[in-house]
Amino acid sequence: MLLTPPSSPQLTTCLGPEDKLGCLLNDTYRLVSILGCGAYGVVYQAIDIKTNIPYAVKALPKTGLDARQRRFQKREIALHHLASGHPNVVKLERILDSPDCTYVVIEFCPEGDLFSNITEQGRFMGDDLLAQHAFLQLLDAVQYCHSQGIYHRDLKPENILVTNHGSTVKLADFGLATMDCVTSDFGCGSTFYMSPECQQPPTRSYARYASAPNDVWSLGVILVNLTCGRNPWKKASPEDSTFRAFLKDPMFLSSILPISPELNMILRRIFECDPQKRISLQELREAIINCPRLTMPSYNTLPPSPPQSPTYYVDPMDCANVVLPPSPPASPCPRQPFHAQPSDYSLFEPASKQGSSCSSLSTDSGYESEAFYADAGHRLQPIFNFYGNVIPLNDHEKQYYLPPNFVPTVTAY
Incomplete structure (x- = not known):
């Protein structure tokens, strides 16, 4: 034996x-x-x-x-x-x-994400047709997700992959996605891309905001990224002097960015602070299709710095950060990479590549957060998902539902 x-x-x-x-x-x-x-x-x-x-x-x-x-x-x-x-x-x-x-x-997708394609490959900026084509694809993807009851909540260039030399974009990273059309996950996502209502700290235990308009706001910031290579502001909050200037003067963005009057009107409808009045995805799609031009043909038409006005105050440091660099020299190659000045708003600085969080105390420190959360009187360490995004603690009690016929194929080996 x-x-x-x-x-x-x-x-x-x-x-x-x-x-x-x-x-x-x-x-x-x-x-x-x-x-x-x-x-x-x-x-x-x-x-x-x-x-x-x-x-x-x-x-x-x-x-x-x-x-x-x-x-x-x-x-x-x-x-x-x-x-x-x-x-x-x-x-x-x-x-x-x-x-x-x-x-x-x-x-x-071997060509990397949209962030690197803008900052390293010099794609999209100065090419209105390519930027429009990419943005319409992204709109279609988000609209499809919404039709399936999925709200992404972390739309940003780092979560969009590029193929076919920039002619095709694909949405990725569903680490913060939800099927809740109304949510209490304040501070969910990346600060540059959050809507004002998402950033508001909850003052009442029953505070909520709609998920779909929050995705629309994020798409607006991505549209600025595609056309201008930078973010319009650090944070969509009155604490941010550039956003505060935009609230007081709807034409402010056109004074600091090389956007066309038509695109400025579209952005004003996207960056509507009342989510109930914000443009819908279908309306946005039609507006982009019918937009004759996204950017101005020359940087020379822009002032060297944002105009000052006695009616509102703009922090000088913020203005220095968002002002566009001098006009690029004439070149036979229209696709020369655009080089931005160092800026908290520029996509060309490593610090602009944000991590994501699900906390109103987000530190925006890349893929990790040092935020702590209070739960039943205890201090809890944040919990991260695969992408380094913080898992919202108030999802703890949520019952998660999928369609009854949904069965992912899993192979054991």
């Missing part, structure tokens, strides 16, 4: 991200390189050894997570799967389940 074999030794150390390189998932996907690391996982580039097609693979670890974190992982995957039927949403190809990780196989 053979002796019983000894039990397998327990691993005493955790595998690092590099240790999984070369691994073959489901006899199909070989992990070949690391694309990035989040607070709770790693994104790999993988190759389908049967077709030689590249994919991105998110490795979501199962160990060390509590029930709430696992629930948010499941929600992110489910909402991404539900939205990925649209051609301008990054497609979720497959979910692979192993004892230690859930591997999410998604479409690979």
Whole structure:
């Protein structure tokens, strides 16, 4: 009679991200390189050894997570799967389940995100047709998500991927998405892109705001990014002197940005502080299609600095940060990259690439937050999802529903 074999030794150390390189998932996907690391996982580039097609693979670890974190992982995957039927949403190809990780196989976009395409490739700025084409695709993707009851809540260039030399954009990162059309998650997203109502600290326990108009506001900031290469303000709050100047003078943006009068009118409807009066996605789509020009043909038409007025005060430092640089020299190449001055508003500074949070105490410190949350009299450490976004604590009691026929394909191996 053979002796019983000894039990397998327990691993005493955790595998690092590099240790999984070369691994073959489901006899199909070989992990070949690391694309990035989040607070709770790693994104790999993988190759389908049967077709030689590249994919991105998110490795979501199962160990060390509590029930709430696992629930948010499941929600992110489910909402991404539900939205990925649209051609301008990054497609979720497959979910692979192993004892230690859930591997999410998604479409690979080798040209990077919209942020890097604007700041490093010099795309979109100065090319109204390309910017309009990209923005309409993004509008269609968000409109499709809303039709499925999904509200993204973290729309920004870092969460939009680019393919086909800038002619195609795809929405990604559903880490903060929700199916709540009305929410109490104040401070959810990235500060540059939050609507005023999202940034308001809740003064009443029953305070809420609508999710769809908040996405529309974020799209307006992205439209400024595409056309001007910068953000209109740091924060859509009266505390921000540039936003305060915009509230007092609707023509203010056209005095500091190279936008056309037609685009300025569109932005005024997007940046409507009353969410009930804010332009709808369908109206915005029609306005962009019918807009004859997005930007001015020459920077020379702009004043060297924002005009001063005795009716309101603009912080001199903020004005210095948003003023456009001198006109670029004449060049036979119209697609020369635009170089902005160092600025808190410019997309060309690393600090402008924001992390996301779900806290009104967001520190905007990249992929992490030092914010603390009060819950039942206790101080709690923030909980991050895979992307480093803070999971909203007030989602703790929410019951999460999906359509009854929704069954993601999960392959165990």
